[in-house]
Amino acid sequence: MKLIRYGQPGEERPGLIDAEGVWRDLSDHVTDLTGEALSPDALAHLGALETSKLPLVPQGTRLGPPVSDPGKIVCIGLNYADHAAETGRPAPDEPMIFLKATSALSGPNDEIRIPRTSEKTDWEVELAVVIGTHAKYITDAQAMDHIAGFTVMNDVSERAFQNERGGQFTKGKSCDSFAPLGPWLVTKDDITDPQNLRLWTEVDGTMRQDGTTADMVHPVAKTVAYLSQFMALHPGDIIATGTPAGVGAGIRPDPVFLKPGQTVRIGIDGLGEQRCETVPD
Missing domain, CATH: 3.90.850.10 (Fumarylacetoacetase-like, C-terminal domain)
Incomplete structure:
Protein backbone atom coordinates (compact mmCIF):
# COMPACT_ATOMS: atom_id res chain seq x y z
CA MET A 1 0.00 0.00 0.00
CA LYS A 2 1.23 3.47 -0.92
CA LEU A 3 0.16 6.19 1.50
CA ILE A 4 0.39 9.91 0.80
CA ARG A 5 -0.32 13.26 2.41
CA TYR A 6 -1.47 16.00 0.07
CA GLY A 7 -2.35 19.67 0.23
CA GLN A 8 -0.68 22.93 1.14
CA PRO A 9 1.98 22.98 3.90
CA GLY A 10 0.33 22.63 7.29
CA GLU A 11 -2.99 21.63 5.70
CA GLU A 12 -2.13 18.17 4.36
CA ARG A 13 -4.74 15.43 4.28
CA PRO A 14 -4.15 11.65 4.25
CA GLY A 15 -4.58 9.59 1.12
CA LEU A 16 -3.45 6.52 -0.76
CA ILE A 17 -2.57 5.51 -4.29
CA ASP A 18 -4.78 2.72 -5.60
CA ALA A 19 -3.77 -0.20 -7.82
CA GLU A 20 -4.37 1.91 -10.94
CA GLY A 21 -2.16 4.73 -9.69
CA VAL A 22 -5.09 7.00 -8.80
CA TRP A 23 -4.79 9.23 -5.73
CA ARG A 24 -7.62 8.69 -3.22
CA ASP A 25 -8.59 10.61 -0.09
CA LEU A 26 -8.57 8.85 3.32
CA SER A 27 -9.89 11.70 5.47
CA ASP A 28 -13.07 9.79 6.37
CA HIS A 29 -11.02 6.90 7.74
CA VAL A 30 -7.96 8.43 9.43
CA THR A 31 -7.21 11.93 10.71
CA ASP A 32 -3.57 11.92 9.61
CA LEU A 33 -0.66 9.55 9.00
CA THR A 34 1.01 9.85 12.36
CA GLY A 35 1.44 7.92 15.58
CA GLU A 36 -1.03 5.11 16.13
CA ALA A 37 -2.41 5.55 12.61
CA LEU A 38 0.74 3.69 11.53
CA SER A 39 0.14 0.66 13.77
CA PRO A 40 -0.39 -2.78 12.18
CA ASP A 41 -4.11 -2.76 13.00
CA ALA A 42 -4.63 0.75 11.63
CA LEU A 43 -2.74 -0.05 8.42
CA ALA A 44 -4.68 -3.31 8.02
CA HIS A 45 -7.92 -1.32 8.26
CA LEU A 46 -6.80 1.06 5.52
CA GLY A 47 -5.60 -1.80 3.37
CA ALA A 48 -9.00 -3.48 3.55
CA LEU A 49 -10.90 -0.45 2.24
CA GLU A 50 -12.64 -0.64 -1.13
CA THR A 51 -10.47 1.97 -2.79
CA SER A 52 -12.76 2.54 -5.77
CA LYS A 53 -15.28 4.17 -3.40
CA LEU A 54 -12.79 6.60 -1.88
CA PRO A 55 -12.96 10.25 -3.04
CA LEU A 56 -10.52 11.34 -5.73
CA VAL A 57 -7.70 13.75 -4.96
CA PRO A 58 -7.62 16.68 -7.43
CA GLN A 59 -4.91 16.35 -10.06
CA GLY A 60 -1.88 18.57 -9.58
CA THR A 61 -2.25 18.68 -5.81
CA ARG A 62 1.00 19.15 -3.88
CA LEU A 63 2.41 16.15 -2.02
Whole structure:
Protein backbone atom coordinates (compact mmCIF):
# COMPACT_ATOMS: atom_id res chain seq x y z
CA MET A 1 0.00 0.00 0.00
CA LYS A 2 1.23 3.47 -0.92
CA LEU A 3 0.16 6.19 1.50
CA ILE A 4 0.39 9.91 0.80
CA ARG A 5 -0.32 13.26 2.41
CA TYR A 6 -1.47 16.00 0.07
CA GLY A 7 -2.35 19.67 0.23
CA GLN A 8 -0.68 22.93 1.14
CA PRO A 9 1.98 22.98 3.90
CA GLY A 10 0.33 22.63 7.29
CA GLU A 11 -2.99 21.63 5.70
CA GLU A 12 -2.13 18.17 4.36
CA ARG A 13 -4.74 15.43 4.28
CA PRO A 14 -4.15 11.65 4.25
CA GLY A 15 -4.58 9.59 1.12
CA LEU A 16 -3.45 6.52 -0.76
CA ILE A 17 -2.57 5.51 -4.29
CA ASP A 18 -4.78 2.72 -5.60
CA ALA A 19 -3.77 -0.20 -7.82
CA GLU A 20 -4.37 1.91 -10.94
CA GLY A 21 -2.16 4.73 -9.69
CA VAL A 22 -5.09 7.00 -8.80
CA TRP A 23 -4.79 9.23 -5.73
CA ARG A 24 -7.62 8.69 -3.22
CA ASP A 25 -8.59 10.61 -0.09
CA LEU A 26 -8.57 8.85 3.32
CA SER A 27 -9.89 11.70 5.47
CA ASP A 28 -13.07 9.79 6.37
CA HIS A 29 -11.02 6.90 7.74
CA VAL A 30 -7.96 8.43 9.43
CA THR A 31 -7.21 11.93 10.71
CA ASP A 32 -3.57 11.92 9.61
CA LEU A 33 -0.66 9.55 9.00
CA THR A 34 1.01 9.85 12.36
CA GLY A 35 1.44 7.92 15.58
CA GLU A 36 -1.03 5.11 16.13
CA ALA A 37 -2.41 5.55 12.61
CA LEU A 38 0.74 3.69 11.53
CA SER A 39 0.14 0.66 13.77
CA PRO A 40 -0.39 -2.78 12.18
CA ASP A 41 -4.11 -2.76 13.00
CA ALA A 42 -4.63 0.75 11.63
CA LEU A 43 -2.74 -0.05 8.42
CA ALA A 44 -4.68 -3.31 8.02
CA HIS A 45 -7.92 -1.32 8.26
CA LEU A 46 -6.80 1.06 5.52
CA GLY A 47 -5.60 -1.80 3.37
CA ALA A 48 -9.00 -3.48 3.55
CA LEU A 49 -10.90 -0.45 2.24
CA GLU A 50 -12.64 -0.64 -1.13
CA THR A 51 -10.47 1.97 -2.79
CA SER A 52 -12.76 2.54 -5.77
CA LYS A 53 -15.28 4.17 -3.40
CA LEU A 54 -12.79 6.60 -1.88
CA PRO A 55 -12.96 10.25 -3.04
CA LEU A 56 -10.52 11.34 -5.73
CA VAL A 57 -7.70 13.75 -4.96
CA PRO A 58 -7.62 16.68 -7.43
CA GLN A 59 -4.91 16.35 -10.06
CA GLY A 60 -1.88 18.57 -9.58
CA THR A 61 -2.25 18.68 -5.81
CA ARG A 62 1.00 19.15 -3.88
CA LEU A 63 2.41 16.15 -2.02
CA GLY A 64 3.57 16.73 1.52
CA PRO A 65 5.85 14.47 3.56
CA PRO A 66 3.99 11.14 3.88
CA VAL A 67 4.39 11.08 7.67
CA SER A 68 3.12 13.83 9.98
CA ASP A 69 4.72 15.08 13.18
CA PRO A 70 7.43 12.49 13.77
CA GLY A 71 8.85 12.56 17.28
CA LYS A 72 12.37 12.35 15.91
CA ILE A 73 14.45 11.88 12.79
CA VAL A 74 17.43 9.65 13.53
CA CYS A 75 20.16 9.44 10.89
CA ILE A 76 22.92 6.89 10.38
CA GLY A 77 26.24 8.20 9.12
CA LEU A 78 28.85 6.45 6.97
CA ASN A 79 26.59 3.42 6.54
CA TYR A 80 27.87 2.54 3.05
CA ALA A 81 31.51 1.50 2.79
CA ASP A 82 31.99 3.34 -0.52
CA HIS A 83 30.66 6.58 0.99
CA ALA A 84 32.91 6.20 4.04
CA ALA A 85 35.84 5.69 1.68
CA GLU A 86 35.09 8.85 -0.32
CA THR A 87 35.12 10.85 2.93
CA GLY A 88 38.47 9.32 3.86
CA ARG A 89 37.12 7.58 6.96
CA PRO A 90 36.66 3.90 7.82
CA ALA A 91 33.17 2.43 8.02
CA PRO A 92 32.17 2.46 11.71
CA ASP A 93 32.03 -0.77 13.70
CA GLU A 94 28.75 0.38 15.25
CA PRO A 95 26.08 2.55 13.61
CA MET A 96 27.05 6.22 13.73
CA ILE A 97 24.03 8.13 15.05
CA PHE A 98 23.00 11.77 14.77
CA LEU A 99 19.68 13.60 14.88
CA LYS A 100 18.06 15.88 12.33
CA ALA A 101 15.50 18.49 13.41
CA THR A 102 11.92 17.58 12.52
CA SER A 103 11.43 21.17 11.34
CA ALA A 104 13.65 20.29 8.35
CA LEU A 105 10.88 18.09 6.89
CA SER A 106 9.40 19.12 3.56
CA GLY A 107 7.49 17.57 0.69
CA PRO A 108 9.17 15.45 -1.99
CA ASN A 109 8.88 18.13 -4.66
CA ASP A 110 9.19 21.23 -2.51
CA GLU A 111 12.03 23.69 -2.97
CA ILE A 112 15.34 23.08 -1.22
CA ARG A 113 16.28 26.41 0.32
CA ILE A 114 20.01 27.15 0.29
CA PRO A 115 20.94 28.94 3.56
CA ARG A 116 22.16 32.52 3.20
CA THR A 117 25.72 31.76 4.31
CA SER A 118 25.92 28.33 2.70
CA GLU A 119 29.12 27.33 0.94
CA LYS A 120 28.73 23.56 0.69
CA THR A 121 25.12 22.35 0.48
CA ASP A 122 25.14 18.69 -0.54
CA TRP A 123 22.75 15.88 -1.48
CA GLU A 124 22.30 12.43 0.10
CA VAL A 125 19.67 9.95 -1.12
CA GLU A 126 18.63 7.64 1.72
CA LEU A 127 16.21 4.82 2.46
CA ALA A 128 14.04 6.03 5.33
CA VAL A 129 12.38 3.64 7.76
CA VAL A 130 9.14 4.68 9.48
CA ILE A 131 8.40 3.07 12.84
CA GLY A 132 4.91 1.60 13.36
CA THR A 133 4.97 0.27 16.92
CA HIS A 134 6.88 1.14 20.07
CA ALA A 135 10.32 -0.50 20.10
CA LYS A 136 12.74 -0.73 23.01
CA TYR A 137 15.47 -3.30 23.64
CA ILE A 138 14.42 -5.35 20.63
CA THR A 139 16.52 -7.86 18.68
CA ASP A 140 17.44 -7.84 15.01
CA ALA A 141 14.91 -10.63 14.46
CA GLN A 142 12.14 -8.52 15.98
CA ALA A 143 12.94 -5.29 14.15
CA MET A 144 10.72 -5.74 11.08
CA ASP A 145 7.69 -6.26 13.35
CA HIS A 146 8.10 -2.65 14.51
CA ILE A 147 8.39 -1.05 11.06
CA ALA A 148 5.35 0.49 9.34
CA GLY A 149 7.03 1.05 5.99
CA PHE A 150 9.68 2.75 3.91
CA THR A 151 10.08 6.00 2.01
CA VAL A 152 12.70 8.20 0.32
CA MET A 153 14.59 10.95 2.11
CA ASN A 154 17.20 13.42 0.89
CA ASP A 155 19.46 14.07 3.87
CA VAL A 156 20.45 17.48 2.55
CA SER A 157 23.61 18.60 4.35
CA GLU A 158 25.60 21.82 4.58
CA ARG A 159 29.14 20.46 4.87
CA ALA A 160 30.77 23.68 6.09
CA PHE A 161 28.18 23.96 8.87
CA GLN A 162 28.55 20.25 9.60
CA ASN A 163 32.32 19.86 9.63
CA GLU A 164 33.98 23.26 9.86
CA ARG A 165 31.96 25.22 12.40
CA GLY A 166 32.58 23.15 15.55
CA GLY A 167 30.16 21.09 17.61
CA GLN A 168 28.04 18.26 16.28
CA PHE A 169 26.44 17.55 12.89
CA THR A 170 23.05 19.01 13.86
CA LYS A 171 23.40 22.50 12.44
CA GLY A 172 24.63 21.17 9.10
CA LYS A 173 21.71 18.77 8.83
CA SER A 174 18.72 20.66 10.17
CA CYS A 175 18.21 23.76 8.03
CA ASP A 176 14.66 24.35 6.86
CA SER A 177 13.79 22.14 3.85
CA PHE A 178 16.81 19.85 4.44
CA ALA A 179 14.67 16.70 4.77
CA PRO A 180 12.50 16.25 1.66
CA LEU A 181 10.48 13.09 2.38
CA GLY A 182 8.38 10.95 0.07
CA PRO A 183 6.68 10.87 -2.39
CA TRP A 184 4.82 8.15 -0.50
CA LEU A 185 5.10 5.74 2.39
CA VAL A 186 5.17 2.15 1.12
CA THR A 187 4.03 -0.34 3.76
CA LYS A 188 6.53 -3.07 4.52
CA ASP A 189 4.36 -5.84 3.02
CA ASP A 190 5.04 -4.30 -0.41
CA ILE A 191 8.84 -4.33 0.01
CA THR A 192 10.16 -7.87 -0.38
CA ASP A 193 13.72 -7.04 0.69
CA PRO A 194 14.79 -3.61 1.94
CA GLN A 195 18.40 -4.71 1.38
CA ASN A 196 17.91 -5.05 -2.38
CA LEU A 197 16.85 -1.61 -3.56
CA ARG A 198 18.60 0.65 -6.05
CA LEU A 199 18.89 4.28 -4.94
CA TRP A 200 20.19 7.18 -6.99
CA THR A 201 20.65 10.96 -7.26
CA GLU A 202 20.68 13.13 -10.38
CA VAL A 203 21.68 16.82 -10.32
CA ASP A 204 20.85 18.89 -13.40
CA GLY A 205 20.62 15.70 -15.45
CA THR A 206 23.97 14.28 -14.29
CA MET A 207 23.87 11.01 -12.34
CA ARG A 208 25.78 11.57 -9.11
CA GLN A 209 24.81 8.61 -6.92
CA ASP A 210 23.87 5.13 -8.09
CA GLY A 211 23.99 2.49 -5.38
CA THR A 212 22.13 -0.34 -3.71
CA THR A 213 20.94 -0.90 -0.16
CA ALA A 214 22.69 -4.29 -0.36
CA ASP A 215 25.89 -2.35 0.36
CA MET A 216 24.79 -1.04 3.76
CA VAL A 217 27.38 -1.65 6.47
CA HIS A 218 24.64 -2.02 9.07
CA PRO A 219 21.40 -3.33 7.51
CA VAL A 220 17.93 -2.04 8.34
CA ALA A 221 17.01 -4.67 10.95
CA LYS A 222 20.32 -4.33 12.78
CA THR A 223 20.07 -0.54 12.74
CA VAL A 224 16.54 -0.43 14.17
CA ALA A 225 17.39 -2.94 16.88
CA TYR A 226 20.61 -1.08 17.71
CA LEU A 227 18.85 2.25 18.10
CA SER A 228 16.27 0.67 20.40
CA GLN A 229 19.03 -0.11 22.89
CA PHE A 230 19.62 3.61 23.44
CA MET A 231 16.21 5.21 22.96
CA ALA A 232 12.60 4.14 22.63
CA LEU A 233 11.37 4.28 19.05
CA HIS A 234 7.79 5.50 18.73
CA PRO A 235 5.21 5.22 15.94
CA GLY A 236 5.98 7.81 13.28
CA ASP A 237 9.68 8.13 14.10
CA ILE A 238 11.88 8.27 10.99
CA ILE A 239 15.26 6.57 10.60
CA ALA A 240 17.40 7.64 7.64
CA THR A 241 19.75 4.73 6.98
CA GLY A 242 22.70 6.35 5.20
CA THR A 243 23.79 7.22 1.68
CA PRO A 244 26.00 5.56 -0.95
CA ALA A 245 29.02 7.14 -2.63
CA GLY A 246 28.60 10.09 -4.98
CA VAL A 247 27.89 13.02 -2.68
CA GLY A 248 29.16 16.39 -3.79
CA ALA A 249 31.81 16.54 -1.07
CA GLY A 250 33.31 13.31 -2.38
CA ILE A 251 33.85 14.44 -5.98
CA ARG A 252 37.57 14.68 -6.83
CA PRO A 253 39.59 16.69 -7.48
CA ASP A 254 37.03 19.47 -7.04
CA PRO A 255 33.96 18.90 -4.84
CA VAL A 256 30.63 20.07 -6.29
CA PHE A 257 27.93 21.70 -4.17
CA LEU A 258 24.41 22.92 -4.77
CA LYS A 259 23.61 26.49 -5.76
CA PRO A 260 20.24 28.18 -6.31
CA GLY A 261 18.65 27.38 -9.65
CA GLN A 262 19.46 23.67 -9.82
CA THR A 263 17.27 20.56 -10.05
CA VAL A 264 17.84 17.59 -7.76
CA ARG A 265 16.14 14.28 -8.52
CA ILE A 266 16.46 11.27 -6.23
CA GLY A 267 14.72 7.92 -6.17
CA ILE A 268 14.61 4.40 -4.77
CA ASP A 269 13.23 1.27 -6.46
CA GLY A 270 9.58 0.80 -5.55
CA LEU A 271 9.47 3.92 -3.40
CA GLY A 272 9.20 6.63 -6.04
CA GLU A 273 11.12 9.76 -6.95
CA GLN A 274 11.58 13.32 -5.73
CA ARG A 275 12.22 16.39 -7.85
CA CYS A 276 13.30 19.52 -6.00
CA GLU A 277 14.47 22.92 -7.25
CA THR A 278 17.09 24.79 -5.23
CA VAL A 279 16.36 28.41 -4.29
CA PRO A 280 18.01 31.01 -2.03
CA ASP A 281 16.61 31.15 1.49
